[in-house]
Amino acid sequence: MSCSVGRIVPVILAGGKGTRLWPISRSARPKQFLNLAGDNSLFQQTLERVSDREKFAEPIVITNNEYRFLVAEQALEAGVELSAVLLEPVARNTTAAVLAAAKYLAGQQSEDTLIFVLASDHRIVEDADYAAAVDAAALCAAAGNLVTFGIKPTEPATGYGYIEQGEAIECGGFKVAKFVEKPNQDVAEQLVAGGQHLWNSGMFLFERDVIIAECEALAPDVARAVAAAVEKADKDLDFVRLDEASFAQSPDISIDYAIFEKTKKAAVVPAPIEWSDLGSWDAVWKVGAQDQLGNVAVGDVMLSETKNSLVYSETGQVTVNGLDDVAVIVSEDAIFVGALSDAQKVGALVKTLRSDARTAPLTETHRTCYRPWGGYSSLVVGNRFQVKRLFVKPGKKLSLQKHHHRSEHWVVVSGTAEVTVDDSVKTLSENESVYIPLGAVHRLENKGKILLELIEVQTGSYLGEDDIVRIEDEFGRA
Secondary structure, rough: OOOOOOOOEEEEEEEOOOHHHHOEEEOOOHHHHHHOOOOOOHHHHHHHEEEEEEOOOOOOOEEHHHHHHHHHHHHHHHHHOOOEEEEEOOOOOOHHHHHHHHHHHHOOOOOOOEEEEOOOOOEEOOOHHHHHHHHHHHHHHHOOEEEEEEEEEOOOOOOEEEEEEEEEEOOOEEEEEEEOOOHHHHHHHHHHOOEEEEEEEEEEEEEHHHHHHHHHHHHHHHHHHHHHHHHHHHHEEEEEEEEEEEEEOOOOOOOOOOOHHOOOOOEEEEEOEEEEEEEEEHHHHHHHHOOOOOOOOOOOOEEOOEEEEEEOOOOEEEEOOEEEEEEEEEEOOOEEEEEEHHHHHHHHHHHHHHOOOOOOOHHHHOOOOEHHHHHHEEEEEOEEEEEEEEEEEEEOOOOOEEOOOEEEEEEEEEOEEEEEEEOOEEEOOOOOEEEEOOOOOEEEEOOOOOOOOEEEEEEEEEOOOOEEEEEEEOOOOO
């Protein structure tokens, strides 16, 4: 690397819910784990940007219990080894998350002490400008500054906070004169025209002991709670579980409010890079491949006399005729249609959906749910029966389990299944089936080299996912 400050430790925040990209992004599988801007997920793209081991140490990822296997599996797919995965027992915003990583790193007695905080759900083009910005920020951080990356505005956006540049400092950055909340359109135009304001990217770089000291001085309640949570943390498989009772005592506050708006060490490095937080569907449209009429089409889509629109279909043919400035987003079980230029309101609509018991599940899970072993899609739900498609990855197996309220019938569609039912173990091939009686101890395993697919028919008085008694489980859920 061009600056002689040692390796940088990436700290990747991967616990967000991504509600503004509903109905594709939901709390069970949010936008950072989706392929919204390329062949890999946003989280995997983030990992790849910090994969140069001469410049970056192995990343620390901060997420929650629900996403732990998504993180581990997508990192494995990307070929990036992780230093640690810290599991937040409750959400307490970015100050607690970042400090937990810093305290954990301090406990490892690592020689690498520069911390680079990245969101896992941003789209960034990795080029020479990006590398130069990281190098400049590293020099500023090594000099004792708490550095934030400021994106040079390309438009008077109202969806971002702004940073006012102060006096220049030797490393190529500037002191932070002031942080500006998300402005209205008139104020945003004035800020961009003035030339002294940058978008607040949410990326930070600082020295480990400096951020710990500033947290102890400026956010002592957070510092006390997080220190105890890290000290009492437990190791669970490849994950580090922060102590829940201690971590829950931390105030819920962002690092911008708790530290950067109070510290005298805040600096900003201008970054003339292609960046988007992909915080709304119009942001996805802006980075997409637009046709001559300004349309972005994803999936089975046909457009006629339509312009300046985003049409995104996960399932089924979608045809749009004679519209302008529209977003049509089709998932397996929900559709959003609205003005593309007004896409920031999706988050508020999700809150309304979540407040109604009938529609709340549509904000949480997809029809297809992913598990460490593969996943399942719900096909038909009726009174006392349910039909699912199961898919099991090669070499994976479900937990050894039983159910109190349902029996199951499995039919192999493709692949080869090894099925355990009580004391019997049998191998099933395509078009063969097996019956799992209520209460029977059973397991499904794919010992083959291709994906195993089955149709599962459940019958019984209760069909909820919580009717599972796990006896053995390689993922630590028993």
